[in-house]
Amino acid sequence: MHNFDINSIVDFQVAERFMRYVQIDTASDPHATSFPSTEKQKDLSRLLVSELQQMGITDAHLDKYGYVYATIPSNTDKEVPVICFCSHVDTSPDCSGKDVKPVIHAAYQGQDIVLPDDPSVIIKYSEHPDLQYQLGHDIITASGTTLLGADDKAGVAEIMDAARLLMNHPEIKHGEIKLLFTPDEEIGQGVEYVDLNKLGAAFGYTIDGEKAGTIEDETFSADGVRVIIQGISVHPGFAKGKMVSALKIAADIIADLPKDKLSPETTTGAAGFIHPTEVNGGVDKAEIGFIIRDHDTTKLMEHEAILQRIVENVVTRYPGASYTFDVKEQYRNMKEVLDQYPEVMEVGMEAIRRAGLTPERRSIRGGTDGSRLSFMGLPCPNVFAGGHAFHGKMEWVSKQDMEKAVLTILHIAHIWQER
Structure with missing residues (x-):
């Protein structure tokens, strides 16, 4: 034929x-x-x-x-x-x-x-x-x-x-x-x-x-993480010793992310990353969106644990503040x-x-x-x-x-x- x-x-x-x-x-x-x-x-x-x-x-x-x-x-x-x-x-x-x-x-x-x-x-x-x-x-x-x-x-x-x-x-x-x-x-x-x-x-x-x-x-295997930070909002004229700025906490969390590894701008090939994609909010409450990526699905949990430690360490420096850490599976x-x-x-x-x-x-x-x-x-x-x-x-x-x-x-x- x-x-x-x-x-x-x-x-x-x-x-x-x-x-x-x-x-x-x-x-x-x-x-x-x-x-x-x-x-x-x-x-x-x-x-x-x-x-x-x-x-x-x-x-x-x-x-x-x-x-x-x-x-x-x-x-x-x-x-x-x-x-x-x-x-x-x-x-x-x-x-x-x-x-x-x-x-x-x-x-x-x-x-x-x-x-x-x-x-x-x-x-x-x-x-x-x-x-x-x-x-x-x-x-x-x-x-x-x-x-x-x-x-x-x-x-x-x-x-x-x-x-x-x-x-x-x-x-x-x-x-x-x-x-x-x-x-x-x-x-x-x-x-x-x-x-x-x-x-x-x-x-x-x-x-x-x-x-x-x-x-x-x-x-990649992929998760999304939302970190929501609760601060304490007070009139700035009377804020001494009372105000806890969620926005400043968010900035510190982002500043404490690894600089030389685990970021899109420092990785290639099979290496994964923790990547903040957006931040919004104010003094009272702020939110940071992250994407977590790795070819090895088990490593997603490791990256998330690193991120949660960073968040925990920063938030404990601000008495009165609290946070939630929400992980959502995206794809595998x-x-x-x-x-x-x-x-x-x-x-x-x-x-x-x-x-x-x-x-x-x-x-x-x-x-x-x-x-x-x-x-x-x-x-x-x-x-x-x-x-x-x-x-x-x-x-x-x-x-x-x-x-x-x-x-x-x-x-x-x-x-x-x-x-």
């Missing part, structure tokens, strides 16, 4: 799709109490549903939580595990995602890339080592005043283009394939209300990684789950190889929807989407790398059927 050569496909639409999607503002909001955190994320989700329906994917729909579900039917007689491809529609609240103007820098030649709307924003060849792999590629950036949104609209566009190609090329044999687009990934809530029974997949792949050829099976290292299903990674690595790249297994100093999905029962490594310098104005992605990601998705679908 003649197998269709997936790599012979040339009618990609992924870059055009991507440039359409990034112009829709989908920033999530970490301070919102609703889900999804911003209604505008659904603007993109609704567009995805209508485009999927136009491709002939009849069950594509948006649920009340802002998830898009869709099914590409199987076209083989074989019993094949149901595979899901997943990416998130929201962009990081760290940088504006409003009025994104994508710019194509065709046939890149190794120059520094100056962004047109703010020439002080320069993507320097010397500072972005992955640019060395981009010679001759068409690089897409924002215009200098916003982020681009390659995290993760590159992944969204790649899954959408792969879906179109699977529907148009029945000669690519595959089992049933589920598509899932989530909101609020950037604020750590991405799969809060996903219905895995409805999804009905055995294994998944998030398309949310960075450099072409990479696949990630390890994330997906490697703990994925190691039990080695074939999921094997298929991913083989697909990258067949797409013409050298697979590179990486661990993430962060998390993905896949971390949570893996522990919810859907083992789910993270495949490259091609974006770089996420969450800021220097974000960029190559058209050719996005096309390689589309091929990788097609190969993953086909290899599961082959096996």
Whole structure:
């Protein structure tokens, strides 16, 4: 039987799709109490549903939580595990995602890339080592005043283009394939209300990684800590010997954190950290938010014990003050789950190889929807989407790398059927 050569496909639409999607503002909001955190994320989700329906994917729909579900039917007689491809529609609240103007820098030649709307924003060849792999590629950036949104609209566009190609090329044999687009990934809530029974997949792949050829099976394990300090507020004119400032206690706690280790700015590789992300309040009461991260879940408790000792030591210097220390689990290292299903990674690595790249297994100093999905029962490594310098104005992605990601998705679908 003649197998269709997936790599012979040339009618990609992924870059055009991507440039359409990034112009829709989908920033999530970490301070919102609703889900999804911003209604505008659904603007993109609704567009995805209508485009999927136009491709002939009849069950594509948006649920009340802002998830898009869709099914590409199987076209083989074989019993094949149901595979899901997943990416998130929201962009990081760290940088504006409003009025994104994508710019194509065709046939890149190794120059520094100056962004047109703010020439002080320069993507320097010397500072972005992955640019060395981009010679001759068409690089897409924002215009200098916003982020681009390659995290993760590159992944969204790649899954959408792969879906179109699977529907148009029945000669690519595959089992049933589920598509899932989530909101609020950037604020750590991405799969809060996903219905895995409805999804009905055995294994998944998030398309949310960075450099072409990479696949990630390890994330941080993550907790959040809230320290609430109760001080004593007195009129400052009559405060001698009475006032205890919660704000000053908070400042002392932050000042007493380790300077040369256990912080994001002093660690790399597998090393974890204790990171204060926000402080607010006043004399009477103050609150500090921390994120605690490590690849080794047992070390989270050690980092939290260090933090609690620091808090305890500072607060005891202020008679009359008190504190609460509240730990909340955020996500866990997906490697703990994925190691039990080695074939999921094997298929991913083989697909990258067949797409013409050298697979590179990486661990993430962060998390993905896949971390949570893996522990919810859907083992789910993270495949490259091609974006770089996420969450800021220097974000960029190559058209050719996005096309390689589309091929990788097609190969993953086909290899599961082959096996």
